[in-house]
Amino acid sequence: MGFLDAVLIVVSIYAAVVLIRVVIGPTIWDRLLGFNMISSKIIMSIVILSVVTDRSFLLDIALVYSFLGFIGTVLIARFVETRGEI
Amino acid sequence: MIIDFISKVFIVLALIFMFFGVYGIFRFRDFYSRVLISSKVETVGFLTIMAGIMLKTGFGYSTLKILFICLMVIVTNPLSTHAVARSALKSGYKISEENNDD
Amino acid sequence: MKRTFNYVVMIFVFTAMWIILNEKAGPMQIISGIGFSVLSIFFVNYYLLDDDYIDSYFLNPVSLLKYLFYLVFQIYKSGISAIFKISKGESAVKIIKYDSCLNKELAVCLLANAITLTPGTVTIDKTKNQLSILCFQDDEVFSSGSGGKSCSDFEKILRGI
Structure with missing residues (x-):
């Protein structure tokens, strides 16, 4: 087990801890904040995984995932702000 | 050899930064304090861990692609934080005056 | 003159991004990158923005x-x-x-x-x-x-x- 594998495990533990905030969050904006942080940690894990397994096409997936997480967060925030009329 | 050591130092530093970000999301009682601190410390951790990985892989096309992902995150991460904070403020979630919980 | 130079800088930057995404710098990639850059700038000018792309979004x-x-x-x-x-x-x-x-x-x-x-x-x-x-x-x-x-x-x- 190399160094980067251990880093990957630690990042996954962080994401699981942030998931607690998403579950217990009192308001919907706490949940959105947690979702944003988890999506950023997923991008990190994909990049580390692409270095560990030496497959560079995983970086494209990370790029696309960064777009998708951003669009999801902004869309839900606008949806809540305008009460259903985007 | 020395570059490998420096990249490991960067990655460990990034993990410490990210630990403070995750700790901060449970430390504060108020939502606005959480949105001010925690998501941004996490951006610092992201940039540091990407710098460590770029040092580890050496110069090549994958390094440039990781740099591209960093640029993307620098542009989009503040936008989503701004969208969440603005949505909370426009929907009438009050800023609490003192440190008392609700 | 200034606008033409700005368009050339923009096309150069877009082509560099295209080459990075392709992970290869052969003549085929460079030609298709230049083609797609010109096409995307043309598309944005004519369909997405009211004024020109260079006037509102050019960054030095x-x-x-x-x-x-x-x-x-x-x-x-x-x-x-x-x-x-x-x-x-x-x-x-x-x-x-x-x-x-x-x-x-x-x-x-x-x-x-x-x-x-x-x-x-x-x-x-x-x-x-x-x-x-x-x-x-x-x-x-x-x-x-x-x-x-x-x-x-x-x-x-x-x-x-």
Whole structure:
């Protein structure tokens, strides 16, 4: 087990801890904040995984995932702000 | 050899930064304090861990692609934080005056 | 003359991005990259924007690089101070108004982006060149009563964009 594998495990533990905030969050904006942080940690894990397994096409997936997480967060925030009329 | 050591130092530093970000999301009682601190410390951790990985892989096309992902995150991460904070403020979630919980 | 030069710089940057995404720099990739860059700029000009792409969204690459380096330095400086704030656990916030001395639309947006990216401040709203900033109660980073005539270092850099 190399160094980067251990880093990957630690990042996954962080994401699981942030998931607690998403579950217990009192308001919907706490949940959105947690979702944003988890999506950023997923991008990190994909990049580390692409270095560990030496497959560079995983970086494209990370790029696309960064777009998708951003669009999801902004869309839900606008949806809540305008009460259903985007 | 020395570059490998420096990249490991960067990655460990990034993990410490990210630990403070995750700790901060449970430390504060108020939502606005959480949105001010925690998501941004996490951006610092992201940039540091990407710098460590770029040092580890050496110069090549994958390094440039990781740099591209960093640029993307620098542009989009503040936008989503701004969208969440603005949505909370426009929907009438009050800023609490003192440190008392609700 | 200036506009033609700006278009050439833009096409060069887009082609570099295309080559990075392809992970190969053969003649086929360069030709198709130039073709797609011209096509995308044409598409944006004719279908997505009212005025031209170059007039509203062109960024000077030199000042953009200067902005990025200064931004990364500022992020680390305030990230370390944010750690102390987390361990102290203060939590009263306030909203202040900040009058920027920039007048280009894109430059004000980049300033708002930089303010949001540094830990401890989040931009809430923007009207013309006035920004509403959410920050901690005892922070004096952007003091509201300073008259508004003195520009910060960010604004001096962003004026060249």
